[in-house]
Amino acid sequence: MTANGFLQLGFYLAVLLLLAWPLGLYMARIHRGELPIFVRWLQPAERGLYRICGIDPDQDMHWTRYAIAMLVFNLLGFLTVYLLQRTQLWLPFNPESLANTTPDSAFNTAASFATNTNWQGYGGETTMSYLTQMLGLAVQNFVSAASGMAVLVAVMRGFVRKEAGGIGNVWVDLVRSTLYILLPLSLALALALVSQGVVQSFSPYAKAELVQSIDYEQPKLGADSQPLKDENGQPVMEKLTAQEQTIAIGPAASQVAIKQLGTNGGGFFNVNSSHPLENPTPLSNFLEMLSLLLIGAALCVTFGRFVGGMRQGAAILAAMTIIFVGLLALCAGAEQAGNPLFERLGLDTRASALQAGGNMEGKETRFGVVNSALWATATTAASNGSVNAMHDSFTPLGGLVPMWLMQLGEVIFGGVGSGLYGMIVFALIGVFVAGLMVGRTPEYLGKKIEAFEIKMASVAILVPPLVVLVGTAIAVAVEPGRAGIANPGAHGFSEILYAFSSAGNNNGSAFAGLSANTPFYNTMLGFAMLFARYWLILPVLAIAGSLAAKKSVPPSAGTLPTHTPLFVVLLIGTVIVVGALTFLPALALGPVVEHLQLAK
């Protein structure tokens, strides 16, 4: 990689960690109810909201009530997104008269956005009306992120409270996350993105006269709007000439801002942030990448402040950063090394001052290799899933990195809230393993970790791999599953494994060659997303409730300190060992085989 490549990566990490600190402290103040002076003017609005909704903000909730309320709230979002898609043709703000989506696609998308996954079985500009995008999808971008943050806040209270019956008020946690954190950040980011050229308009798509008209072929449609076939069963092609270019626009910037900040990832356009009107310049790219990991990193600082030890948060942040940097180096290196095919064909693939070089298939000129690899690593470290390059066209090792990052459980920064509560689950397993080695009851942050917590943590760690591996196995075993494959050989298996890794960990990115907008995949992946989200939230809230009810024990000589480099190593080891043992066999059949074939 070039010196400029290292500079761009280093600059990104430096800015991320620098901004995480103040934002983390700010979020801690918000969620502890100590509103800073510059947002206090919003407080009457917050209180008025509770009054209108008939909510007592001081009411403490037991974890079961907290969980049920959260599920009901998420169910309402799910139903709304489903109904909007099924009726958008008859509703306003649909200037392109886009049709109602099919039931299976609507189910998939509703599950996808309610669970903060944002898997896209559809193409944005050809499927979703402006109304569906704003009132359905963008709202879920906010509230699914707020839901993740609320669960995390409840867990943090679990560590802090002593012999308490409740873990907080779910409505207060949801409203504060949205009103004081997600909305202001999104507003600022959206305007910055528009200044760079991201579109934000309610007008219909623009039409431009092409400088050079273009001849093309497309399948001829019969009266039943099905492709006509000739006597050999081949589609009949008709020759056409295009004089005009349609340029899809829409209210994109407002949605792109929250899709990045809320680790949602659902693009306004089909190709997400590789679309030049969704991500037009290197600066817009930088801002979008930064916001992708920002809240996840900052929540580690929030955690430290909450539990009364900044070094506790720093240790977790350090573990995340170390894994991230290691995998980033692998991905960027593989993509810059490129595809041996291109050298065999005599192309110029060297990185220089005049070109990015490397594996440019599926990548944009303005981002080149370095920013595409950085984005791919960040978007799968976080459970974001937005893309600025086509992961399906990455080299085998370059594509292994995002796939494995998802399989690690989306705990390297991870989703808003969900990343850190996932990492805390790994920390519990880590101290439990350490406790077994020395024969003492494990503790974490002054709470004894006992059988109930470990059972719940095991459920949280085992459900996603189960969903991923069983789902992949079913899909490769049945015809409707194999029918979706686009690339031959080991890469085709990778496409399916990637899809279930993405859905089963609420990421949302894809090896997009897979034809996933079919009843089979829409249904399978829809259920995968729902399982993976709520079978994590429930056990995690159970842990929160159980911890809150416990006494706090002072550290003793036998307590494993959880803010030291030793603990960082232990935590990294736990994440890597679980992730490697679970997924190496599957990875060997996909990207590893493909890498060996490519090197041959």
Added chain:
Amino acid sequence: MLRDFKPALMIFIALTLLTGVAYPALVTGLAQLLFPAQANGSLIGKDGKIVGSAFVGQPFSDPKYFWGRPSATAPMPYNGGASGGSNQGPLNPALDDAVESRIAALKESDPAQTAAIPVDLVTASGSGLDPHISPAAAHWQAPRVARLRGIPETRLALLIDAHSTGRQFGFLGEPRVNVLTLNLALDAAGQ
């Protein structure tokens, strides 16, 4: 469960109005006020007509124009109404075939150009709408365009520079040349 249904519904409605109506309306209002050109797609007008967007590429196959990157959108390349990448894996024989035929077309367009072809000129972009090529890809095509349009290569080099963008702030992203604006400038020069 019932006691929390009403608050759930009310909070959901309130947050929907806030984040699904007020927020996009506010962003749209401010965007149209502060950055009207960008917010509407950075469209380029010529003689009262819209001829494209500064950020959306167009297909060029005529040798007297600079060619952009291959586009995998359907049914025609550079379909701004339906973005898409090729999603071809690195070992896919279809990728091999596609790249080889693009190399053949470029070589046929300028048999005298024997330098190695820059990789971005024969690989499909992620969006299918990439407005840019690398400076290396522009320089590779310059002798052909200069000859067909009868302009000196030195003058053409200046024109390429005028439509090039370096790394933002000197280090972000990659250097690039805007194919559409460069070609429009060539036509405007009347050559």
